[in-house]
Amino acid sequence: MKIVALAGGVGGAKLVDGLAQCLPPGDLTIIVNTADDFEHWGLNISPDLDTVCYTLAGLSNFETGWGRMNESWEVFENIIQLGGAGWFHIGDRDLATHLERTRRLKSGLQLSEITRDFCRTWGIQQTVLPMTDQYVATIVDTLELGEIPFQEYFVHQGCQPTVKGFRFEGTQTARPVPGALKAIIEADAVVFCPSNPWVSLDPILNIQGIRSALASKKVVAVSPIIGGQTIKGPAAKMFTELGIEPSSYAVAAHYSEILSGFVLDIQDGQWEEKIGSLGLKTMSINTIMKSRNDRQQLAQDVLHFIRERLIA
């Protein structure tokens, strides 16, 4: 069964890891948000792309979910000493990725080509695609600071400012990377990982051609909101600040016109009927991924749901 997964940050990478444990590598394509990409220390950083790749390669820090395992911080500590910016943590191994990516981008290579080559080096057999090779940037409109770039909001301000809305710079002209639309068209189903709907998945959905390619597909989303909260990240806070009660229902409603099915946590059983009323098939199961085994179990359940309830 050919699957395309759309993924953003840590929650997304966890389900991607689960799917990779369940599917033959050739059957899994991951399209990753790049609207969080930014320049820091003069380097091009693609946090979501790296989180997915490090996770698939078995190089990720399992504790934090981001960055690399057995990481050292020599460069970071010395940059801080010299007066460089310390609000975004970059470990030494991680830094090598940013340095080599930046060098290649400057030499004229595309992010998708660089990613393909890095994946080969890291032994990743699945297809990992940045959503676009063009510049796209999430701008967060906040009550206190006005419009600020995503990483400024997310890391530097620690998600403290009150969100009024989002804007995606560049989506008018950005196109999917080669192979992305083809992968969606050939997929048996598309999985929206439990990533932030506002800032991880909406940017991908706003890239030209993605929404229309999804229109004819079986699409299932896994809720990143469990019991009104998120495991990690500001999705629930964002829903609240935008005047929407954060819930798995709110997530389902956010995407409802694209979805065929919705997977919510067992804790959220009370929302299942209301989600069903949006015309979606539903499954409520444990969606909390604490261990690698949890990731595999959730992926297996999602694939079973697709096979038995959406495709059959």
Add this chain to the structure above:
Amino acid sequence: MKIVALAGGVGGAKLVDGLAQCLPPGDLTIIVNTADDFEHWGLNISPDLDTVCYTLAGLSNFETGWGRMNESWEVFENIIQLGGAGWFHIGDRDLATHLERTRRLKSGLQLSEITRDFCRTWGIQQTVLPMTDQYVATIVDTLELGEIPFQEYFVHQGCQPTVKGFRFEGTQTARPVPGALKAIIEADAVVFCPSNPWVSLDPILNIQGIRSALASKKVVAVSPIIGGQTIKGPAAKMFTELGIEPSSYAVAAHYSEILSGFVLDIQDGQWEEKIGSLGLKTMSINTIMKSRNDRQQLAQDVLHFIRERLIA
């Protein structure tokens, strides 16, 4: 006694360290070659400047003479794994310097301003000046490969190609950094450290105004060639390939019109008379600096020579 030292690579940094041990910090200004500076991994690297600064700050690797002590190589190893260039070794701590320097240069700061600030951070009380804030590059003309940039010759090709000559790009327009000419004018004497005459000191001497500022000064050079050889680096090989027998005499003759005095190694006593015939006062002593104490001893001897034989 106010001293200006002109320095290039490792030998230069050693004598600078010795001078720093002998003089009040306010009495020592070091003007450093930047014609070896180059871009690598997308970063602006100033090898001679860093060698001098790390040495003065007590941060340098005493074994190699370049790079930092207690260095780690996480970034380097991971960049190599990703296919990045591995011919120029950059340790993690050293890398922080290049990253932060590059970021500041891009933001519009001058190399001299950045160097001043780094020196403050590292607790260096002497004045360290890059020779210029403008682009200057040593191009080595070789028999086998034609014209190649200095680091390509020095590190990548391991000084193997046969040297036919040198060219300094940018010296027509490059100006000394603020304070450099003033330091020379106010100095009691100028010391040419035992650095490579062709590629470490000639670039400094080719910057507009340096030679004329030196014309009225007591200038003493310490020979980098001992017994026809160098402790480190290709100076002797370069003399040979340019058709000149490598010797302390050859070094003295190279600079003779600028110098008042010349310090040669005790092993080279046979050249002393011939060097004297160039009109230079001479001193033959041990010039090999194996320990930090050797550096201090040589500096003390040079300062004594200046005081007793050049100024008196």
